[in-house]
Amino acid sequence: MTLSTGMMPATIRPAATAVQTIGAALLDSFVATLRPLIARFSTSVSHVVVIAPDGLMLHSLRKDCLGPPLHLADDVRAPEAFHAGAVQLRLPPEVFLMRSLRLPDAGRSYLQPIIAHRLERLTPWRADHVLYAYSVVEGVSEDGTIGVDLLATSVDLVAPFLARLAGAGLTATALGSAAEPLDAPLRFDLYKGRTQAADGRLRARIGRGFAILLGGLATTCLFSAIVAASATSDAEDVQQRLSALRTKLALRGGSGTSRERALIEGKRVDTAAIVLIDKLSHALPDDTVLRELDIEPTRIRLVGRSVDAPALIARLEVDAGLKNPRFAAPVIRDADKRDAFDLVAIRGDVPDAAR
Incomplete structure (x- = not known):
């Protein structure tokens, strides 16, 4: 996918270019990660080409099963069957330089930049002319280091063999040593990570x-x-x-006015009790606690304790709209200096005909 930035305004063109660059890098990374998985589970045929003194030796490889060799002279085009699928090029072992390194296990995640930084000291070639691959040896030593085997060569040494392969009409997708088993995956693939x-x-x-x-x-x-x-x-x-x-x-x-409607709502059966309880909560002081509250169609009974029970009579008449509030039993003052009362009254929110 390529985004065209030619028709974009100059103000957003740098941002679009940056997004395109980042997207392309992420896509390339995803492709590089996906390629080995596809190769591992693919049922298609790959090919192994070994350099021979007088030409090339071609093998077909399907699921680690190596086919019989086919000798091909130099500058002779390979059969069409070898032009489909991956091609491993196996070079003579003397082309490569082998090194064994000991590196800190803590740097296991950074082996690539560590080795790349040391290439000129590990090989006789310039760093930009080196083809290399490495493999980590299993296990960690007592001093906290790990073994890393490095296989390297120069692009100048590889170039003649690539030219012979190109003469057969083939292009290498993997590069390794002929010393490794031909029917096994390459331990050292010097083309690993390259765009193919x-x-x-x-x-x-x-x-x-x-x-x-x-x-x-x-x-x-x-x-x-x-x-x-x-x-x-x-x-x-x-x-x-x-x-x-x-x-x-x-x-x-x-x-009608809002006051008239409020009075009408208060007379309805389904809201009268709620209105009455709301009035009682405002009429009773904070120092009064109810233990019982019985609301009947025409009367009400309140049983509880208060600091000043006689003062409740006036408050219930004025604030709650009750009529004829009186004590149904004598008020008893307890040791906590609180009055235990049993008070009854006639509801003021029901018509006189209903009493």
């Missing part, structure tokens, strides 16, 4: 997959936004209908 010709196709496929995935996610988000907007519109429509219905009910109920 097949990576372009794999990169394009992954890019298309990501584009389809992002397109699907964008479509899903757009559909979700449309559904949410439709639900919001429906909710607003329902709310408008409810408001219109409330208005009609209010008009049908007749006009």
Whole structure:
């Protein structure tokens, strides 16, 4: 996937270029990580080419099963069957330089930059002319170091062999030593991590997959936004209908002041008790505790304790609207200097005809 920045405004072109660069780097890294997994589980045939004194020896390799060798003279094109699939080029062992290193185990995650920094001291070639691969030996020694085997060569030494391979119409995707078993995966692959010709196709496929995935996610988000907007519109429509219905009910109920409506609500059976309890909570002082509260259709009974029980009579008449409040039993003052009372009264929120 390539983004064209030619038609973009100059203000956002640097940001778009940075996003494109980062995206391409991430895609390349993903392809490099995915390539070995594809090769491991692939059922396609790969090929092993060994350099011979008088030409090339070609082998087909399928699931670690090595086919019979096919001798190919120099500058003779390989059969078409060898042009499909990965190609391992195995060079003579004398082309390579082998080194065994001891490095701190704490730097295991940074072996690549550590070895790259030491290449000119470990090999007789310039660092930018070195092809190398390394393998970590299992186990950690008592001094906290690990063994690392390094296999290296020079691009100048490899170039003639690559030219002979190119003369056969083949391109190496892996480079190693012929000293390793031909039917086993390379322990030292000097081309590991390099961009290969097949990576372009794999990169394009992954890019298309990501584009389809992002397109699907964008479509899903757009559909979700449309559904949410439709639900919001429906909710607003329902709310408008409810408001219109409330208005009609209010008009049908007749006009009147808010005080008149409050009085009417207080006379209704389903709200009268709630209104009465609310009045009692305001009438009773904080030093009064109720143990019983019996609300009957026409009367009410309160049993509890208070610092000054006689003072409750006036408060219940004025603040709670009760009529004829009186004590049903003598007030008893306990050791805590609190009055235990049993008080009854007639409800003031019911019509006189109901009493």
